Amino acid sequence: MGKLLRWIGSDSFVVSLVAILLGLICGAIIMLIGGYNPIVAYIALFQKIFGSPYDIGETIREITPLILTGLSVAFAFRTGLFNIGAEGQFLIGMTGATFVGVKLSGLPWIVHAPLAVIVGALAGGLWGALAGWLKASRGVNEVITTIMLNWIGLFLSNYIVASFLLQPGQQRSYMIQDTASMSLPWLAAAFGNARLHWGTVVALLAAVVFYIILWRTKLGYELRAVGHNPHAAQYAGMNVNRRMVTAMFTAGIFAGLAGVFEVLGVFHYQTVMAASPGYGFDGIAVSLLGMNNPFGVVLGAALFGGLTYGSAGMSFGADVPPEIIRIVIGSVIFFVATQGIVRYVLLPFYKRRGKEVAKA
Known part of the structure; x- marks a missing residue:
């Protein structure tokens, strides 16, 4: 909690907040140009x-996978790696959970559901670790390998579903066993039968685990040291290659969990997909919005997920094309990425605050 409060009181939080406001203003200007009323929208x-x-x-359901994929990208970035492969890790984690959820039967919920979650998370972690191993052993740039593994993950997932899990006459798998479901029926009933599930709780706990690992453990210190300067870390006696693999494995677990809970808590089956769902790619934007801070990622996911779900309201309630919401999100990301512009906008405020501090 102290870390969260310090981040909220920091310059980074102010910059992110102003970037959001500037993005909303840009979206309003675009709507005005297009002949739409931004206030109504x-x-x-x-x-x-x-x-x-x-x-x-x-x-909340829309926000949950974005938290986990955002944490995946942010964790890798904090350790000096660019994980563009959260999408593939998401899909492989989903497929692992689906396989366990469909194929295993006769197990009690207390065994079946956690087993499906663990298998899916480990599958996503191993998919991420593969890119880390290629980086550590062969020096292959992780950006290239993770992008390629996204496509391989999509086709491999489709192959597994089509070959082993496909329901006859359908383009989707059999429904997972009820004992593997991670839904929350009692909470869903309180929210008008919305598709709420245990993944939301896990996602929030994952942000805490992210913080504890990186800033409260020896392992986290070594991961950050390798990210800052691998040569200095190696000189200090750290196993740089092993830490690269560990970082990508952990990042893959976060993304894999996002896929796990989408299938176990939301849809309860997996389709043969023509294209990726996009949560992993959106996680890159969420990580950027959250400044690669675990608590910032939660807030960034809330903004991104809220805007994504609310875009339907703009379409039906204000007759605004859904593409407008992407312009708003893109504008927010643009201003977060170009912090120099935001700081220039805030320059008069900083000067005024500096004068007040000097007088005090």
């Missing part, structure tokens, strides 16, 4: 997000 957006218990629950 933003009201419709918020009404869609907070208009009913069901909408609130579905917004």
